[in-house]
Amino acid sequence: MGFNFYDFTALTHNIHVGLVEGFSPFMATTLEWVIVGTAYLLFVALFGLLLVYAERKVCAAFQQRLGPMRVGYWGLLQTIADFIKLLMKELIMPRKADRFLYNLAPFIVIIASFLAIAVIPFAPGLQSLDFDIGLFYLTSVSSVGVIGILLAGWSSNNKYSLIGAMRSGAQILSYELSVSLSLLTMIVFAGSMQFSTIVEGQRDGWYLFTGHIPSLVAFIVFLIAGTAETNRGPFDLAEAESELTAGFHTEYSGIKFAFFFLAEYINLFIISAVAATVFLGGWMPLHFGHLEAFNHAMDVIPPLVWFFLKVFGVIFIIMWFKWTFPRLRVDQILTLEWKYLLPINLINILLMAFIVLTKFHF
Amino acid sequence: MSEIKEIMFNSDRLATDEYLVNMGPQHPSTHGVLRMLVKLEGEKVLNIQPHIGYIHSGIEKMCEAISYPQIIHLTDRMDYLSAHMNNEAVALCVENALQVEVPERVKYIRTIMDELARLASHQLWWCVMGMDLGALTTFFYGLRDREMILDIFEETCGARLTVNYNLPGGVMFDIHPNFQKRVKDFITYFRKKLPEYDQLLTGNVIFRERTEGIGHLSLADAIAYGVTGPSGRASGFSNDLRKHQPYSAYPLVKFNEILDHRCDTLARYEVRMKEMHESLSIIEQLIDNIPEGDYAVKMKSVIKLPEGEFYQRVETARGEFGVYIVSDGKKNPYRVKFRSPGFSNLFALNNMAKGHKIADLVAIMSTLDLVIPDIDR
Amino acid sequence: MTNDELKAYLLDKFPSAEITLGTQYVQMIVASADLHQTATLLKDAKETSFDYLICLSGVDYPEYMEVVYHLESVSLRHVMVLKVRTSDRANPAIDTVSDIWITAKYHEREVYDLLGVHFNNHTDLRRLFLEDGWGFPLRKDYVDEIRIVER
Numbered sequence: 001m002g003f004n005f006y007d008f009t010a011l012t013h014n015i016h017v018g019l020v021e022g023f024s025p026f027m028a029t030t031l032e033w034v035i036v037g038t039a040y041l042l043f044v045a046l047f048g049l050l051l052v053y054a055e056r057k058v059c060a061a062f063q064q065r066l067g068p069m070r071v072g073y074w075g076l077l078q079t080i081a082d083f084i085k086l087l088m089k090e091l092i093m094p095r096k097a098d099r100f101l102y103n104l105a106p107f108i109v110i111i112a113s114f115l116a117i118a119v120i121p122f123a124p125g126l127q128s129l130d131f132d133i134g135l136f137y138l139t140s141v142s143s144v145g146v147i148g149i150l151l152a153g154w155s156s157n158n159k160y161s162l163i164g165a166m167r168s169g170a171q172i173l174s175y176e177l178s179v180s181l182s183l184l185t186m187i188v189f190a191g192s193m194q195f196s197t198i199v200e201g202q203r204d205g206w207y208l209f210t211g212h213i214p215s216l217v218a219f220i221v222f223l224i225a226g227t228a229e230t231n232r233g234p235f236d237l238a239e240a241e242s243e244l245t246a247g248f249h250t251e252y253s254g255i256k257f258a259f260f261f262l263a264e265y266i267n268l269f270i271i272s273a274v275a276a277t278v279f280l281g282g283w284m285p286l287h288f289g290h291l292e293a294f295n296h297a298m299d300v301i302p303p304l305v306w307f308f309l310k311v312f313g314v315i316f317i318i319m320w321f322k323w324t325f326p327r328l329r330v331d332q333i334l335t336l337e338w339k340y341l342l343p344i345n346l347i348n349i350l351l352m353a354f355i356v357l358t359k360f361h362f
Numbered sequence: 363m364s365e366i367k368e369i370m371f372n373s374d375r376l377a378t379d380e381y382l383v384n385m386g387p388q389h390p391s392t393h394g395v396l397r398m399l400v401k402l403e404g405e406k407v408l409n410i411q412p413h414i415g416y417i418h419s420g421i422e423k424m425c426e427a428i429s430y431p432q433i434i435h436l437t438d439r440m441d442y443l444s445a446h447m448n449n450e451a452v453a454l455c456v457e458n459a460l461q462v463e464v465p466e467r468v469k470y471i472r473t474i475m476d477e478l479a480r481l482a483s484h485q486l487w488w489c490v491m492g493m494d495l496g497a498l499t500t501f502f503y504g505l506r507d508r509e510m511i512l513d514i515f516e517e518t519c520g521a522r523l524t525v526n527y528n529l530p531g532g533v534m535f536d537i538h539p540n541f542q543k544r545v546k547d548f549i550t551y552f553r554k555k556l557p558e559y560d561q562l563l564t565g566n567v568i569f570r571e572r573t574e575g576i577g578h579l580s581l582a583d584a585i586a587y588g589v590t591g592p593s594g595r596a597s598g599f600s601n602d603l604r605k606h607q608p609y610s611a612y613p614l615v616k617f618n619e620i621l622d623h624r625c626d627t628l629a630r631y632e633v634r635m636k637e638m639h640e641s642l643s644i645i646e647q648l649i650d651n652i653p654e655g656d657y658a659v660k661m662k663s664v665i666k667l668p669e670g671e672f673y674q675r676v677e678t679a680r681g682e683f684g685v686y687i688v689s690d691g692k693k694n695p696y697r698v699k700f701r702s703p704g705f706s707n708l709f710a711l712n713n714m715a716k717g718h719k720i721a722d723l724v725a726i727m728s729t730l731d732l733v734i735p736d737i738d739r
Numbered sequence: 740m741t742n743d744e745l746k747a748y749l750l751d752k753f754p755s756a757e758i759t760l761g762t763q764y765v766q767m768i769v770a771s772a773d774l775h776q777t778a779t780l781l782k783d784a785k786e787t788s789f790d791y792l793i794c795l796s797g798v799d800y801p802e803y804m805e806v807v808y809h810l811e812s813v814s815l816r817h818v819m820v821l822k823v824r825t826s827d828r829a830n831p832a833i834d835t836v837s838d839i840w841i842t843a844k845y846h847e848r849e850v851y852d853l854l855g856v857h858f859n860n861h862t863d864l865r866r867l868f869l870e871d872g873w874g875f876p877l878r879k880d881y882v883d884e885i886r887i888v889e890r
Binding site: 414415418420422423458459583585586587588599600601606670671672673675682684686688696697699701705706709738 | 761762763764790791792793794796798799807809813816820840841842844845846849853867868869876877
């Protein structure tokens with residue numbers, strides 16, 4: 001049971017074999033669930049905190065200030081302190097709220113994020129679900145979250161929440177199209193929806209480079225649509241602070257608010273991870289066709305590091321959007337999607353199909 | 363309350379698809395305790411009813427009980443971002459009534475201070491404008507530069523916001539020895555930083571989409587509603603009192619009255635941006651030429667105005683500010699009325715925002731640059 | 740028009756009004772019955788064209804209540820003061836000018852709120868700052884019960 005930082009396949013396989021040999025099949029499966037579940041919970045909680053910290057530091061850098069500096073070295077413990085504060089806060093519920101839906105909504109949102117995170121390949125062997133419709137599964141479960149947002153807005157019995165939820169519904173349903181179509185473009189190129197195949201296909205070069213212009217266009221469209229999917233600025237009009245106070249989560253406090261907050265950052269991670277996996281090769285190191293020496297040098301860096309480097313790169317770009325651009329208006333958001341991104345996407349798919357058919361790629 | 367009920371239960375006034383939203387008195391975009399009853403259909407704004415008075419402090423009533431130098435201290439609390447101009451209006455009104463000629467030095471100092479205050483106010487407006495549109499970074503860019511002006515104020519006046527620098531007959535203290543150097547430093551610094559503002563916001567595609575053609579206020583409406591200041595000038599309403607009724611050192615400087623005829627949110631934005639450049643040039647013309655002399659003339663310890671009525675108009679950062687003093691010859695006025703720019707500007711909002719989206723309402727309100735205590739007085 | 744020209748013009752046009760030259764501006768006091776007609780003429784006549792109502796204030800004098808209109812012409816750049824008086828302190832009522840200058844609608848609401856002057860034909864005469872039933876604080880006989888101003 002040797003620990004290999006470059007390939008986790010053996011490690012995860014050994015754990016699996018050990019459990020199956022030691023326990024009854026039922027117990028083994030249950031234990032596996034518990035272990036994987038705990039691992040994901042821990043990852044989500046810690047990575048969410050890290051992302052909040054990163055956002056505050058990035059935002060501070062854009063705004064020519066330092067950001068949190070007091071709690072811990074360079075404010076590293078700030079988000080943990082904030083989280084503890086959120087956990088201990090009183091849970092306030094509006095008197096005329098729809099109690100059941102009000103309590104249900106944050107869980108739907110966070111569960112959707114958890115479901116989506118399951119197919120993300122972190123490193124070779126570090127992926128809990130690797131089946132042949134991985135990308136399809138991801139796009140479908142990630143759109144479940146909007147139901148939670150709609151429920152939150154409706155059940156809060158607050159007009160600001162309702163307006164925010166309706167905006168969010170219109171926005172996510174529209175941008176779902178662009179996300180799926182830009183991923184479809186890449187599926188046409190990769191010839192598979194399985195994450196492991198997609199990553200393996202990028203051994204000799206990332207799809208972003210090998211796919212010519214269509215994949216570059218798809219990448220840009222995916223970044224825009226993905227930002228809109230996660231309700232982040234400049235598409236944050238579901239929570240548009242200056243217009244709707246806090247949009248759909250106006251009435252939430254304490255841990256339920258923390259769920260929404262965490263889900264937003266986990267969605268940010270998922271979008272970035274998908275972008276990194278489909279366009280930038282996921283955990284695959286940077287390889288260029290025949291430059292053997294260069295390729296070997298790149299292989300020294302472990303896949304897990306590659307993955308997170310790429311993910312943070314994409315996250316930084318998305319944060320950059322948020323802290324630079326003003327917010328769009330609701331009709332402009334729909335115009336952008338239906339009149340620009342969607343036609344571009346459709347043409348892009350045709351172009352990609354043409355390229356694949358004529359084998360005009362690297 | 364009764365009014366809401368009336369609208370709610372009177373089906374003639376509220377159709378099935380329409381609903382009411384109370385924006386304020388606590389709302390991030392109203393910049394204070396302004397409440398607006400907004401009638402909406404989906405996202406579309408149908409009607410806006412501003413409700414004011416949440417911060418009404420009865421300044422006009424209080425003025426009837428206190429002396430003229432004391433009134434100056436109250437005027438700070440109205441439009442706190444144009445505190446210096448408000449003070450100056452009262453000081454000028456009293457000086458004109460008593461026919462006191464203030465030294466040239468005072469005129470120069472007052473004008474420089476006016477323009478610094480105008481710059482600070484426009485900077486803060488720019489911060490908040492960006493924030494209302496969702497570009498949060500503008501806030502820190504603007505505040506960074508505003509800090510320098512506040513430091514200059516602090517050094518000379520002892521206060522940063524409500525400066526209380528004017529007296530009838532002059533100013534409270536002479537300028538600080540560093541004043542001229544710091545102001546000149548600031549001008550060179552801000553000349554470099556002002557283009558950054560344009561790079562960050564003005565040229566942005568989203569920003570232009572959000573502002574162009576939004577919130578149209580025609581010239582006729584601007585005059586009828588009495589919308590003054592940059593908001594009025596963006597509709598082509600030439601109302602810069604620094605040009606038309608010059609006071610202090612304004613007759614001595616060359617500057618342009620910024621007019622725009624596009625009448626929309628972008629025009630109001632650009633008028634203010636250009637005004638910042640004009641303010642810088644006004645300060646530049648004056649700062650090296652401050653004449654020697656007294657910083658105040660000796661006034662009687664108890665100032666009594668002759669019987670009569672006096673009106674003084676000044677241009678604040680928000681528009682025309684007027685002081686109407688009715689005196690019966692005693693040491694305190696018989697009646698004081700402040701004509702505040704925000705009051706008139708606010709009520710043009712319904713005219714401008716009707717038919718637009720909620721997000722546009724926020725943007726339009728932002729370009730009106732409302733300060734709520736100025737409206738409520 | 741300069742103040743003197745304006746005064747001469749007004750004397751010619753409105754012989755019944757009381758017209759004087761104040762310290763700064765020409766003052767014209769009209770009877771409350773003539774107010775609306777006079778204001779319309781002042782705005783519409785080409786020679787005066789007072790299209791901008793700067794300020795509308797109410798003053799409570801011992802014998803009468805007065806509403807003061809500061810008017811400016813945007814094109815001709817002259818300013819005048821129009822005044823109207825009513826001696827009925829119990830139920831002061833003056834015609835509205837809000838149909839002539841829209842901004843007067845809100846200034847009149849303020850005067851109604853603080854001085855209790857009623858404006859006839861005003862479409863939306865409600866209190867602006869204070870609660871219903873507060874009293875009219877800017878009247879000289881107002882009793883400051885909670886002692887905000889007088890200490």
